[in-house]
Amino acid sequence: MENFVVSARKYRPATFASVVGQRHITSTLKNAIERGQLAHAYLFCGPRGVGKTTCARIFAKAINCLNPNGGEACNECESCRSFNEGRSLNVHELDAASNNSVDDIRNLIEQVRIIPQQGKYSVFVIDEVHMLSAAAFNAFLKTLEEPPHHAIFILATTEKHKIIPTILSRCQIYDFNRIRVEDGVEYLRYIANQEGVEADDEALNLIAHKADGGMRDALSMFDKAVSFCGTKLSYKDVAATLNVLDYDTYFTATDMLLEGRYVDALMLFDGVLGRGFSPQVFISGLNAHMRDLLMSKGPAISLVEFTGRLIERYKEQATRCSEAFLFGAISLLTEADGKIRQSSNQRLLVELGLMKIAGLGQKKNDEVASLSLEIDVPLPELQPVQPAQSQPAQQPVQPQPVSQPTSVMQPTPQPVSQPVPGSDVTAPASISVDKPAENAMPRATAPRRRASMSLGSLLSEDRAVAAAAESVASVEEVDPNCEQKLVAIKSQFVEILSKGRMRYVPVFETMVVRGRTIQVTVPSKELFEEIMRDKLEWLKEIQKLAGVGCSIDMEVVINEAVRIARPITIEDRLRHMIAKNERIKEMIETLVLDAE
Secondary structure, three states, X not given: OOOXXXXXXXXXXXXXXXXXXXXXXXXXXXXXXXXXXXXXXXXXXXXXXXXXXXXHHHHHHHHOOOOOEOOEOOOOOHHHHHHHOOOOOOEEEEEOOOOOOHHHHHHHHHHHOOOOOXXXXXXXXXXXXXXXXXXXXXXXXXXXXXXXXXXXXEEEEOOHHHOXXXXXXOOEEXXXXXXXXXXXXXXXXXXXXXXXXXXOHHHHHHHHHHHOOOHHHHHHHHHHHHHHHOOEEOHHHHHHHHOOOXXXXXXXXXXXXXXXXXXXXXXXXXXXXXXXOOHHHHHHHHHHHHHHHHHOOOHHHHHOOOOOHHHHHHHHHHHOOOHHHHHXXXXXXXXXXXXXXXXXXHHHHHHHHHHHHHHHHHHHHHHHHHHHHHHHOOHHHOOOOOHHHOOOOOOOOOOOOOOOHHHOOOXXXXXXXXXXXXXXXXXXXXXXXXXXXXXXXXXXXXXXHHHOOHHXXXXXXXXXXXXXXXXXXXXXXXXXXHHHHHHHOHHXXXXXXXXXXXXXXXXXXXXXXXXXXXXXXXXXXXHHHHHHXXXXXXHHHHHHHHOOOOOOEEEEEEOOOHHHHOOOOHHHHHHHHHHHOOHHHHHHHHHOOOOO
């Protein structure tokens, strides 16, 4: 039986052109060889399995080649053949992980003095050089700085920060990149063709992603998958072999959460646990999936490391996900991922996160349905208003059946009973009865008239009316009276806060309106972060109360001087009380009380 050679060794690059994903390194080294501008010391640093030692060997072979061609070794001369057969005396490799003492470096220095018998240079490749002891580094300094003309050192490490600066200053430093998924997939496809293995794009994508930028890891996984699947690598089999969750699980879970089907999402999660995966693996994978969906919605799609049919699936699902849903899902999943290690009930933590995300999806669906109900349903009911049947604006509004033409115009007087200060809303009675019916009809269909009811919707218990008013208000883009409406409801909004949210009353008492922007002043960074966290909710409440038909923004300014004007924290309140009555201080000192 023929000896099996793993793909990482069998397909190890032998030329600069065959190195994967390190073009900036190979081009520089080839140019240096062609021009004869060789340094005496190089430092190759980067993640594991990206080609540091491989490039060092290729470089060592190329500089000793008797007939180089464009910086590449010919692989035909005696020097190249001896190198390929492993009998070259010009290349010396040292593993610093197991040879890290001063004596090992002294032995190396003795070898440096020996002139090469064949070729021009003796190349010393020291792998994992960061493992050398401090004494060994110091013993190596002088030789590394001024070696013999025939000696070239190539140091390789995965942890450059552990190397002392005096070593770094004596080397040319080359930083190797993580191998991109696209490059990894192409190389895996090349090896699969060479081995006669049929593999689909999703299976190769899964292997390249799991390798996390290391080609050696990817080839090891490829060999493992071939051992399990044979000559045909299917996506499902590869996922089972590598013990990773397949992409279909995350796509299905996202569809369920997007539709608000939290029960189905919990059942899916239970199935994932039944297959032996931990809750943290699922939640981190789902978080990465949501991130890739968000990146797939615009020019940032280049940040999504997928190819072929898989990237098309991401684009398709991204079109059905709003940015608000994805932002909320990523925030919830990140928070749960940070807490899951310390949680005593990891399953419940993940389930709670899934239910919250499903709530975001249900809210989105409710908003879409509400918008459809508000805009699409009333339109067929509109009837031309006959001048002879018009009623005075002062007449009380009575519910009337849809069949009567006046029912379209009757809701108009309703906002007159609760006028918005500063607005230019006029009563329907100001419309002349001599105008044609077609002129009155657009006034009946204008969404602005519905948006003016948002104040009553906020204070009432009818959630359906509030949702409809909010949906229609979001359609509006321009409201010329926005500033006046916001100024008018300031005192009313502060009064509402005083009934249950006294902490925020001093903040919004300082509210200043400039156009569509609200500026408030807070006394501390903590309160600033608290308001910014709930900024969208504040803006939504103010927008409903004012009945504005455009988007508004909030600017929060930190001013510690405000703390003196109005107590916020417990300590502030205590100082405020002592300023009002000094006997409180005496009571605190007598009874040895604290602020709480």
